[in-house]
Amino acid sequence: MPGNRIKLKFTLNEKDVTIECPPGRRLIDIIRLDFKLTGTKEGCGKGECGSCVILMNGNTVNSCIIPAFRLADANIVTIEGLARVKGIPDIRSLFAEIQPLQCGYCASGVQMVLAALLLQNPKPDEREIREALSGNICFCSAYSGLLKSALHVVKHSKKRRYAKRISG
Amino acid sequence: MWLSILKRGDMRRESQVKVFRPKSLSGLLRLYGKNPESLIFSGGTRIIPLLTKGKNRRINFPEKVIYLGNIGEMFRISRSQRFLDMGACLPISRILSIGRHIIPRVVYEALHSIGNPSIRNLATIGGNICSPTPFNDSLSALNVVDARLELRSQSGTRWIPAGQFIKFNPGEVLTRIRIPLEEWDYQVFRKAGGNQSPTTISFAGTARFAKGILESFHFSIGGVNVKVFRNRDLEAQFEGSKLPVSVREIEAMLSGLDENLGSASTLPNARYRKETALRLFRWFIDNVNQKSIEIL
Numbered sequence A: 001m002p003g004n005r006i007k008l009k010f011t012l013n014e015k016d017v018t019i020e021c022p023p024g025r026r027l028i029d030i031i032r033l034d035f036k037l038t039g040t041k042e043g044c045g046k047g048e049c050g051s052c053v054i055l056m057n058g059n060t061v062n063s064c065i066i067p068a069f070r071l072a073d074a075n076i077v078t079i080e081g082l083a084r085v086k087g088i089p090d091i092r093s094l095f096a097e098i099q100p101l102q103c104g105y106c107a108s109g110v111q112m113v114l115a116a117l118l119l120q121n122p123k124p125d126e127r128e129i130r131e132a133l134s135g136n137i138c139f140c141s142a143y144s145g146l147l148k149s150a151l152h153v154v155k156h157s158k159k160r161r162y163a164k165r166i167s168g
Numbered sequence B: 001m002w003l004s005i006l007k008r009g010d011m012r013r014e015s016q017v018k019v020f021r022p023k024s025l026s027g028l029l030r031l032y033g034k035n036p037e038s039l040i041f042s043g044g045t046r047i048i049p050l051l052t053k054g055k056n057r058r059i060n061f062p063e064k065v066i067y068l069g070n071i072g073e074m075f076r077i078s079r080s081q082r083f084l085d086m087g088a089c090l091p092i093s094r095i096l097s098i099g100r101h102i103i104p105r106v107v108y109e110a111l112h113s114i115g116n117p118s119i120r121n122l123a124t125i126g127g128n129i130c131s132p133t134p135f136n137d138s139l140s141a142l143n144v145v146d147a148r149l150e151l152r153s154q155s156g157t158r159w160i161p162a163g164q165f166i167k168f169n170p171g172e173v174l175t176r177i178r179i180p181l182e183e184w185d186y187q188v189f190r191k192a193g194g195n196q197s198p199t200t201i202s203f204a205g206t207a208r209f210a211k212g213i214l215e216s217f218h219f220s221i222g223g224v225n226v227k228v229f230r231n232r233d234l235e236a237q238f239e240g241s242k243l244p245v246s247v248r249e250i251e252a253m254l255s256g257l258d259e260n261l262g263s264a265s266t267l268p269n270a271r272y273r274k275e276t277a278l279r280l281f282r283w284f285i286d287n288v289n290q291k292s293i294e295i296l
Ligand SMILES: Cc1cc2nc3c(=O)[nH]c(=O)nc-3n(C[C@H](O)[C@H](O)[C@H](O)COP(=O)(O)OP(=O)(O)OC[C@H]3O[C@@H](n4cnc5c(N)ncnc54)[C@H](O)[C@@H]3O)c2cc1C
Pocket: A046, A047, A048, B039, B040, B041, B042, B043, B044, B045, B046, B047, B048, B049, B068, B088, B089, B113, B114, B115, B116, B119, B122, B123, B124, B125, B126, B127, B128, B129, B130, B131, B134, B135, B136, B137, B138, B172, B173, B174, B175, B194, B195, B196
């Protein structure tokens, strides 16, 4: 079986895509190197830091520990496609209003987690937010700012969702 | 959109991996029977960090991999009056979403302690059970509620207790977990040490009271040795005790546990593990006493 490759169809940021690649290629490499969607960051490469979190079929997953063969028919959303997902506010601009982070490397992972949380639970309390973010490491340790902006996102998300619906 | 990903140079470097993706249990058993050297891949959260190597962080899969994620039968959950049956491929987050009121609390807490929400979306219960210490935090809780594991191969099906160390026969996989649904007055799971820390100790305990007496008392400890600890004789010594359990009885129990844990752990930091286990037991029995005072 020299140089085995598989052909896969999946949805990436609401576009149907087809790829052919080795079955063990990591999803993060497919996203960043093959599709040039570099908003998703790589940190530890072991599923521990949460920098590479994306949405797979509506759930947050660490893209560094997903091999290509799991992608068949999956629905993948990266930070670049987040604004297009129905039912969630513009998390990126809400985040920018507070500017909680220092280097920002963890931001996309954090925003993906908040998006998934808001999809499942439109009014999470602080405990639920902390629990949701428990897999996201901030490399600058700016956790209090992070929590502050997460609370800001949640507080304003309803209004923004409404505004988005009217304007959209 | 069509994208051809690999350049020729990369191709030569890629391992020659063949991934099988069976769609039925019978297909899986046939395939695994023919290729027993294959790596079974469920959620991959244990396997991938182990296999990811090198500057490019490539996953170095062995030649043959069997992916369980398309086998519908292994994702089923069913509940009868006496049991909760869970397919081995159910992601932990899916099991948790059934809710605390259906899953025994001690099992719920153990599953909830695993990793973080994103890991639990991928990690499966079967993968957890089949992982070695300290990557199998669910096992002490499953052991304490007398869960049983269904193992299947082409040559048949067998059931083993969750606490028994699994020695798979060639071509055999874990397919189902059966949890008896019993009422407990107190059930608790506690983990000392962080996620995946090599010295994590997990403790699971359940107790039932009747007329001022400790009617039923179970506990199981993970991480003290390669096999999860449970000793029914020790449990039986406590059963029938008047509540709250007296200091004298607790001391006797602690020394019994001390003896039973022995010094035979093959894991590093054996002394720390044993001391932590004893402390967790002490904490458990204090809480049983406290709870019994509240209830009785
Ligand atoms: C960041 C992080 C944090 C973690 N935290 C914890 C933690 O707190 N507690 C904990 O216990 N673990 C933890 N883990 C380890 C791991 O996530 C869990 O053990 C998980 O449940 C493994 O399940 P899986 O489906 O991903 O297994 P896989 O990685 O797919 O498989 C694990 C092993 O089981 C075998 N296997 C899987 N399914 C079957 C089956 N049905 N039949 C036979 N063999 C099978 C595989 O061949 C492999 O050897 C963590 C991992 C990461 C990356």
